[in-house]
Amino acid sequence: MKTPKYPILDDHIHIDPRNGKGIEAVKEFKRAGGTHICLVTKPSWSLGIHPVRGEDFRGVFDETLQIAHQIQEQTGVIVFPVLGCHPAEITVMAERMSVAQAADIMKDGLTIAAQYVTEGKAIGLKSGRPHYEIREEITVLSNEILSHAFSLAADAGCSIQIHAESGPCADMIEMASSQGMNPARVIKHFGTPDTPLIPSLVAKHEEIPNLCRLKREFTMESDYMDENSRPGAVIGPKSVPRFTLRMLEQGSITEEDLYRIHMHTPRKVYGIEIEL
Numbered sequence: 001m002k003t004p005k006y007p008i009l010d011d012h013i014h015i016d017p018r019n020g021k022g023i024e025a026v027k028e029f030k031r032a033g034g035t036h037i038c039l040v041t042k043p044s045w046s047l048g049i050h051p052v053r054g055e056d057f058r059g060v061f062d063e064t065l066q067i068a069h070q071i072q073e074q075t076g077v078i079v080f081p082v083l084g085c086h087p088a089e090i091t092v093m094a095e096r097m098s099v100a101q102a103a104d105i106m107k108d109g110l111t112i113a114a115q116y117v118t119e120g121k122a123i124g125l126k127s128g129r130p131h132y133e134i135r136e137e138i139t140v141l142s143n144e145i146l147s148h149a150f151s152l153a154a155d156a157g158c159s160i161q162i163h164a165e166s167g168p169c170a171d172m173i174e175m176a177s178s179q180g181m182n183p184a185r186v187i188k189h190f191g192t193p194d195t196p197l198i199p200s201l202v203a204k205h206e207e208i209p210n211l212c213r214l215k216r217e218f219t220m221e222s223d224y225m226d227e228n229s230r231p232g233a234v235i236g237p238k239s240v241p242r243f244t245l246r247m248l249e250q251g252s253i254t255e256e257d258l259y260r261i262h263m264h265t266p267r268k269v270y271g272i273e274i275e276l
Helices: 023-031 054-075 089-093 099-118 136-156 171-178 208-213 239-250 255-270
Strands: 009-013 036-040 078-084 124-128 159-163 186-188 198-202 219-221
Touching (some): 009 239, 009 255, 036 054, 054 099, 078 099, 089 099, 099 136, 208 255, 239 255
Parallel strands (some): 036 078
């Protein structure tokens, strides 16, 4: 396999040896020119874990870290784990307990995730709020969970990836600031150009060349779910390197743009070094 010429980071990808391609998906990413990934925790239920207390999320986090170790050992791709509680956990857990109990369990799970960050085992947190229609009580509690996550990230001095509804999510600027969190370290996963947060854009997003001309700071992701039941969703593991290198070859982005997307912005937001 030839040595990659450029650093290329997939900012939001899931790798799941239980239910998907597992390490083979990372090998595809590498063959396409990918070099680094942010490995994000999957929802607890997808790993067969059904939390009844915050401690139960350790199983999710530990499995994510184990997969990260296997990836680096078997492929050489550099992995940056991002740990947290998927915002949909609240509605799933509410099927077997009160939503208030579910919210408390998620807060405790996030507190544990932040401990992993302070121990140097992960680079950031994942939180947010459901991206589907929910009743007012769940909206209020989800925002409480998110505020707790911002507070934890502020204390840990780390970034946070947001999984939430489509659109700007502009209210999160004040939410983060009120908890002592620097909004410049808040990444909107599956982002759109209209957000004041740092958008992580799906690799096929048509606005990428234009945003590069505007010198906009953003990252790129596949949001690959690695589930055999949904092959290639959201887009495949080769997508970020393929789209990046194709745009570079076509001249719709420059080398300067590539380094800003895949090296400089991640360094600024996450505090990570991305090198070949």
